[in-house]
Amino acid sequence: MLNCTTTAANLLQVVQARDFVKKEQTKEGEMEKREENVGKRLCVLDLPNDCIYETLFKLPVESLRRSSLVCKPWYGMINNSTFIKEHLRRSDMGLIFLSKSSGRGTKSDTNVFHVERHYLPSKVGANWKSRIDQYEVELNLQFMEIRNGKSMVRSLKLSTYGEIRAACNGLILLENSRICGPIVINPVTREYTVLRRGTIAHPLHESYGLAFIDRTGKYKVVHLFRDSLQYFGCEIVEVGSQTWRAVDGPSFGLLTQLGKAPVVSIGAMHWMPHVEKSEYMVSMGIDDEKFRKIQLPKTSRQYDGLVDMAGLLSFVTHGNYNQLEVWTLKDLDGSKWILKHSITVGVLTLCMVPFCCSSRNKLVLKREINKTLFTYDFEQKEMREIEMCEGTSPYVGSYVPHFNSIVSWTNGRVQRLEDV
Numbered sequence: 001m002l003n004c005t006t007t008a009a010n011l012l013q014v015v016q017a018r019d020f021v022k023k024e025q026t027k028e029g030e031m032e033k034r035e036e037n038v039g040k041r042l043c044v045l046d047l048p049n050d051c052i053y054e055t056l057f058k059l060p061v062e063s064l065r066r067s068s069l070v071c072k073p074w075y076g077m078i079n080n081s082t083f084i085k086e087h088l089r090r091s092d093m094g095l096i097f098l099s100k101s102s103g104r105g106t107k108s109d110t111n112v113f114h115v116e117r118h119y120l121p122s123k124v125g126a127n128w129k130s131r132i133d134q135y136e137v138e139l140n141l142q143f144m145e146i147r148n149g150k151s152m153v154r155s156l157k158l159s160t161y162g163e164i165r166a167a168c169n170g171l172i173l174l175e176n177s178r179i180c181g182p183i184v185i186n187p188v189t190r191e192y193t194v195l196r197r198g199t200i201a202h203p204l205h206e207s208y209g210l211a212f213i214d215r216t217g218k219y220k221v222v223h224l225f226r227d228s229l230q231y232f233g234c235e236i237v238e239v240g241s242q243t244w245r246a247v248d249g250p251s252f253g254l255l256t257q258l259g260k261a262p263v264v265s266i267g268a269m270h271w272m273p274h275v276e277k278s279e280y281m282v283s284m285g286i287d288d289e290k291f292r293k294i295q296l297p298k299t300s301r302q303y304d305g306l307v308d309m310a311g312l313l314s315f316v317t318h319g320n321y322n323q324l325e326v327w328t329l330k331d332l333d334g335s336k337w338i339l340k341h342s343i344t345v346g347v348l349t350l351c352m353v354p355f356c357c358s359s360r361n362k363l364v365l366k367r368e369i370n371k372t373l374f375t376y377d378f379e380q381k382e383m384r385e386i387e388m389c390e391g392t393s394p395y396v397g398s399y400v401p402h403f404n405s406i407v408s409w410t411n412g413r414v415q416r417l418e419d420v
Contacts, residue, residue, distance in 0.1 A: 049077070052073075052074070052077065053077065053083070056074070056077065056078060056083070057086070057087060057090060061087075061091070061188055061404045061405060061406060062188060062404075064078050064087075064406055065188075065189065065406070078406070081217075084405070084406055084407055084408075087405065087406065088169055088170065088403060088405045088407060091170075091403045091404060091405055092145065092358065092403075093356065093358045093401055093402065093403055094143050094144055094145045094146065094401075094402055094403075094404070095143075095144045095146075095355070095356075095364070095399040095400065095401060095402065096141060096142065096143050096144070096156070096164065096167065096172065096187075096399070096400050096402040097141075097142055097144070097164075097392075097393075097394035097397065097398070097399050097400065098139040098140065098141060098142070098160070098163065098164060098394055098395055098396055098397060099139065099140050099142050099391060099393075099394070099395050100137060100138075100139060100140075100395040101137075101138040101139060101140050101159060111157050112140075112157050112158065112159055113157060113158045113159070113190050114138075114159050114160075115158065115159065115160045115162070115174065115183060115185060115192060116160065116161050116162070116176075116179055116180065116183075119180065119183075119192075119194055120179070120180070137161070137395075137396075138159050138160075138161060139159065139160055139161065139162075139163075139395060139396065140155060140158070140159050141155070141156045141158040141159070141160065141164075141172075141187055142154070142155055142156065142391075142392075143155075143156050143402065143404065144392060144399070146358070146362075146364070146373075146375060146386055149375070149384050149385075149386060149387060150386065150387045150389075151373070151386050151387065151388050151389055151392055152389070153389060153391060153392050156187040156188070158185075158187045158190070160174050160176075160183075161176050161179055162174035162175050162176035162179070162183060163175060163176065163203075163396055163397050164397055164400050165182070165208035165210075165261060166208045166209050166210035166221075166261040166400075167210065167261075167400050167401065167402050168210040168211055168212060168219065168264065169212055169219075169403065169405060169407045170186055170188065170402070170403045170404060170405030170406070170407040171184055171185070171186050171210065171219065171239075171407060171409070172184070172185060172186075172187065172210075172400070172402065173208055173210045173221060175208065177197055177200055180194055180197075181194050181195045181196050181197040181198075182194075182195045182197075182198075182208070182221065183195070184210070184219070184221070184239050184409065186405070186406070186407060186408060187404075188404050188405065188406060189406055189408065191408055191410075193239060193240060193409070195221065195237055195239075195242065196237075196242045196243075196244065198223045198235050198237070198244045199223065199225055199233060199235060201225035201226065201227075203259060204258065204259040205225060205226040205258055205259075206223065206224065206225040206226070206258055206259070207223075207224045207225075207258045207259065207260060207261060207262060207271065208221060208222065208223055208224075208261060209221070209222040209224070209261055209262045209264065209269045210222075210239075210261075210264075211264045211269060211286050213286060213287065214267075215287060218238050218239065218240070218409065219238070219239040219240075219409045220236055220237065220238050220239065220286070221236065221237050221238075221239060222234065222235075222236050222262075222269060222284065223235050223236070223237075223244070224249065224250075224258065224262075224271075224284075225258075226255075226258060230252070231249075231252060232249035232250050232252070232254075232255060233246070233249050234246070234247050234248070234249040234250075234284075234291075235247070236289060239409040240409050240410065247289045248290075248291070249291065250282050250291040251291075254273060254282055254291075254293065255271060255273045255274075255282055256273060256274050256275075257272070257273065257274055257275055258271075261400075262284075263305075263306040263307060263308060263313070264286075264308065265306075265307075265308035265311070265312070265313040265314075266311070266312065266313050266329065266330065266331050266332060267285060267286050267287065267331070267332065268283045268284060268285050268286055268332055269283065269284045269286065270282070270283045270294075270306050270313060271283075272300065272304075272305065272306060274300075275302060276300060276301055276302040276304075277299055277300065277301075278296060278299065278300040279295065279296060279299050279300075280293045280294055280295050280296055281293075281294050281296055281306065281315075282294075283332065285332070292332070294329075294332065296315060296337070297315060297317075297327045297337035297339070298315075298317050298325075298327075300315075300317060301317065301318050303318060303350075303351055303352060303353045303368060304316060304317040304318060304354075305353055305354045306354075307354050307355070307356050307357050307363070308356070308357065309326070309328065309340075309357040309363075310357065310361075312328040312329065312330060312340075313328065313329045314326055314327065314328050314329075314340070314354075314357065315327045315328075315329070315337065316354035316363070316365075318350070318352075319342070321350050322344060322345060323342065323343065323344045324341075324342075324343040324352070324376075325339060325341070325342055325343070326339075326340050326341040326342075326343065326363070327339055327340065328340045341378060343363075343376055343381075343383070345376075345382075345383040351367055351368045351369045352365040352366065352367050352368075352374065353365060353366050353367075353368055355373075355399060355401065356401035358375075361377070361378050361379060362375045362376060362377050362378070363375065363376040363378070364401075366399070371393065372385060372386070372388070373385070373386040373388065373399075374386060
């Protein structure tokens with residue numbers, strides 16, 4: 001009997017010992033996996049900030065929002081003003097435009113952001129649907145990239161009943177006074193704000209401008225309009241504010257055409273005053289908000305225009321049937337126009353309207369007679385027609401130069417990368 005009791009006790013000790021060993025082995029295995037996972041995590045998160053900084057720049061702008069949720073350091077890095085500004089500087093410019101909605105599933109598609117449909121229910125209650133249904137045309141925002149002579153169009157998954165009035169640093173100004181006040185929105189982040197209605201004017205008798213104020217880090221909307229007596233008025237509102245301020249407009253008779261957004265360059269907004277035969281341009285300083293008349297280097301012709309070119313204001317004018325001249329102005333403080341480029345190519349440049357100058361040092365133009373787009377490479381001295389894919393024509397308005405960015409009128413943060 002004693003032997004049986006001893007054997008049972010020994011067997012129990014053996015089982016307990018084996019169980020202890022298994023538990024210890026399990027703990028060791030879990031520790032090894034935990035250390036392996038930590039090592040993997042550290043190999044990414046413990047990289048120098050400069051390496052992470054450069055890696056994040058290579059991501060598509062749509063991926064930056066998701067990347068900001070990886071960890072707190074990444075969130076701080078992506079959302080600081082230094083990163084946002086540098087990311088914008090490196091971004092390639094494209095063209096945005098509005099196409100007609102196909103009407104098939106767009107209203108129920110959860111991936112499409114309907115601007116006015118998102119805003120109105122919180123403001124007008126149950127009557128919002130009847131107000132929206134008065135307007136049959138819903139427009140989709142499209143972004144067109146131009147690479148290697150070909151156009152590539154993709155939807156920004158945003159619909160609106162307004163028209164694009166202006167754009168700046170990735171922000172766009174949408175306007176349809178029949179529904180609500182002007183809307184400033186970043187189509188990538190979908191952050192938006194609705195401004196109060198300003199003075200109501202006919203679209204052909206008004207012009208909206210959107211600009212960044214370096215001195216304050218704010219954005220402002222400028223509304224220039226002509227009243228029934230042909231006098232010009234001007235009102236300004238900072239984005240984020242709801243108060244329009246009246247400022248002195250241009251002198252009577254100084255402008256005869258409106259309807260287009262001004263060109264923003266060298267610290268001012270600039271308008272061509274007439275359809276043709278303009279001997280000057282009308283400019284308003286972004287800081288001082290004063291209008292001035294600036295002489296052009298040559299009397300303009302019908303399809304001449306102004307563009308911003310690498311921080312310089314450029315006047316593109318037609319010399320003859322196969323020649324374009326590009327004059328540049330450095331500032332408004334007494335500098336003179338300089339003939340920068342003379343473009344002579346085999347293709348006729350007649351009726352070509354300058355749109356913008358891309359970050360790749362290419363001038364984008366549109367031939368008005370058939371609405372085709374061209375690029376001129378200043379380095380290669382080559383004019384090239386862009387191969388247009390289907391669905392690249394604006395339903396209303398025209399193409400507008402645009403950068404996809406994560407810029408916001410609220411990120412006036414002064415956090416430095418060294419603090420992240």
